[in-house]
Amino acid sequence: MLDKVKFNKKPMKKAEYKARWDELLAKLVVLQQRAHNEGVGLVVLFEGWNGAGKGSRISDLMYHLDARSTSVYVGMDLDPEVEREFAGRECGVTGFYPLMQPFWKALGERNSITFYDRGWYSEVIQHMLYNAPAKLLLPKKQERHYLDSIHDFEQQLTADGYVVVKFFVHMTKKAQVERLRRLHDDPVTRWRVTDKKLESHHGYEAAYELYDRLLERSDYDFAPWVLLNGEDKRRTNLTIAGTLVDALEKALARKEAEGVLKASLAAKEAADELLAEEHAVEEAVAAEAARSEAPLVKPGRGMLTGPALARAQAQADAAHDLAPKESRFEIVKHYPQVDSIDHSLALSLEEYKAERKELQERLFRLENIMFQRRVPLILMYEGWDAAGKGGNIKRVAQALDARAYTIFPSPAPTKPELAHPFLWRYWTRLPKAGHVGMYDRSWYGRVLVERVEGFATPAEWSRAYDEINEFEHDLVDWGAILLKFWVDVSPEEQLRRFQDREDDPAKQWKITEDDWRNREKYPQYKAAIDDMFRLTSTTFAPWIVLESDDKRYARIKALRLIVEALEKRLGACPAS
Numbered sequence: 001m002l003d004k005v006k007f008n009k010k011p012m013k014k015a016e017y018k019a020r021w022d023e024l025l026a027k028l029v030v031l032q033q034r035a036h037n038e039g040v041g042l043v044v045l046f047e048g049w050n051g052a053g054k055g056s057r058i059s060d061l062m063y064h065l066d067a068r069s070t071s072v073y074v075g076m077d078l079d080p081e082v083e084r085e086f087a088g089r090e091c092g093v094t095g096f097y098p099l100m101q102p103f104w105k106a107l108g109e110r111n112s113i114t115f116y117d118r119g120w121y122s123e124v125i126q127h128m129l130y131n132a133p134a135k136l137l138l139p140k141k142q143e144r145h146y147l148d149s150i151h152d153f154e155q156q157l158t159a160d161g162y163v164v165v166k167f168f169v170h171m172t173k174k175a176q177v178e179r180l181r182r183l184h185d186d187p188v189t190r191w192r193v194t195d196k197k198l199e200s201h202h203g204y205e206a207a208y209e210l211y212d213r214l215l216e217r218s219d220y221d222f223a224p225w226v227l228l229n230g231e232d233k234r235r236t237n238l239t240i241a242g243t244l245v246d247a248l249e250k251a252l253a254r255k256e257a258e259g260v261l262k263a264s265l266a267a268k269e270a271a272d273e274l275l276a277e278e279h280a281v282e283e284a285v286a287a288e289a290a291r292s293e294a295p296l297v298k299p300g301r302g303m304l305t306g307p308a309l310a311r312a313q314a315q316a317d318a319a320h321d322l323a324p325k326e327s328r329f330e331i332v333k334h335y336p337q338v339d340s341i342d343h344s345l346a347l348s349l350e351e352y353k354a355e356r357k358e359l360q361e362r363l364f365r366l367e368n369i370m371f372q373r374r375v376p377l378i379l380m381y382e383g384w385d386a387a388g389k390g391g392n393i394k395r396v397a398q399a400l401d402a403r404a405y406t407i408f409p410s411p412a413p414t415k416p417e418l419a420h421p422f423l424w425r426y427w428t429r430l431p432k433a434g435h436v437g438m439y440d441r442s443w444y445g446r447v448l449v450e451r452v453e454g455f456a457t458p459a460e461w462s463r464a465y466d467e468i469n470e471f472e473h474d475l476v477d478w479g480a481i482l483l484k485f486w487v488d489v490s491p492e493e494q495l496r497r498f499q500d501r502e503d504d505p506a507k508q509w510k511i512t513e514d515d516w517r518n519r520e521k522y523p524q525y526k527a528a529i530d531d532m533f534r535l536t537s538t539t540f541a542p543w544i545v546l547e548s549d550d551k552r553y554a555r556i557k558a559l560r561l562i563v564e565a566l567e568k569r570l571g572a573c574p575a576s
Helices: 014-038 054-062 080-085 087-091 101-106 120-131 140-159 173-185 195-217 233-291 306-322 349-373 389-397 443-447 449-453 458-478 491-503 513-520 522-536 551-572
Strands: 041-048 070-074 113-117 162-170 225-229 377-383 405-409 436-440 481-488 543-547
Touching (some): 054 162, 080 087, 087 349, 101 113, 120 140, 120 195, 140 458, 162 233, 306 458, 349 389, 377 389, 377 551, 389 405, 443 449, 443 522, 449 522, 458 481, 513 522, 522 543
Parallel strands (some): 377 436, 377 481
């Protein structure tokens, strides 16, 4: 692919260049403001050779753009010595954080421009050269994972309203040597070119082969490569500015067309809504009567019966029909279903006390070894209101060093979080390798509460199942132990706990009107949970049900599974 860049064009005259450059920059400045006002994000990636002028190209643009909605991230060089000394390598952990985490963390809001001066491709190339300098080939599985992570990142950004523009600044080996030496010989710029970087041209041929293969395999329709001649500054600048102008013009036109279409459909949807709902209720009432005279669950405060229940069930069925039929990831054969969960499982107080003490002691010892081996542990809790998530987390935390874990709650997203893809706030809240991250509710809010309450559109939550699977695949491939707990409780036991909270002044803060309202939406939440199980119980991150009608049973089950997972992973690590 790199052979498409031609280095034999005649130099462009300064007057011609300046006229076109000024025209393009004037357009770009206006388009940046429009994009900011209309919520169009632009991600601009500069990859290329050392000394190719990537930083200068960004500086030329930044001088003219509004700095208040523009940011620059500069990629770091991989240190082979640090890589070798990283303890987690022996346990299959690739670093202190996943490969893509710093690039997610640096991502600007949806109404801004984010420049990456060397990004995820440079990171991958460095890992490939470091891990396989002789053969120039990583194991196919690992190289495929790198490309999958890149593809998923870029596709998720474009699906969420960003425009991704990728530039590769190419140059010949001869030109690279001359430029690096010139920078090195100038006392003002010598700090930019270390002796090691000055000698990097010796690996030009090996890097060329890797770059060429990586570029070819990542030239996606939604994020194609633009190849630049780094030896021709003027033409390169014009190509960059013209590409950004074109990308923003198309994105803004597309957003305007989508707005017109949305407005035209809104009137029709509003007109059809009442008729459709009445028809759905009639059908649902008839179907409910045909199935059984019994209600969906035993009624209680907050639970619906009769036509109201039928209407809720119709809404649940309609949402289920909008969910994907299957995932592109392999799903376990026997994933959970709400109706098949056993609510009778229980432990005596004596059994609970004895097992809890023994398991917590084991967990404490394992956590210390886990820290030294730099293995990250991620424990994710979802479940019904009042199911006992918080109490379960407390019993796990009780066994851990307070410096080694973080509990991440998932309240309503903030304004900056809403201005990013929904997974951004979780990519930026990951435990460091060797630490424990516990999530009291999680990224699954997109396909649960946001689906049921209408905070996300059907298009957003329906694509989120595999976006979540992609996220979890990256976590597992990083080397994390990921356990996903669904804390379940029957509607009858939930009602008892709600009433207990209302009657106890010390617990009243735990119950709100939203909790009662959510019980009225039991059919919708049940359908959402079943779809979640069906589409995200992957072979690498299956769902685990904690049957919590008896909280003691659920706590012991969680502790046991965490201990077993740690013992299995640490037992597979080579002895230190």
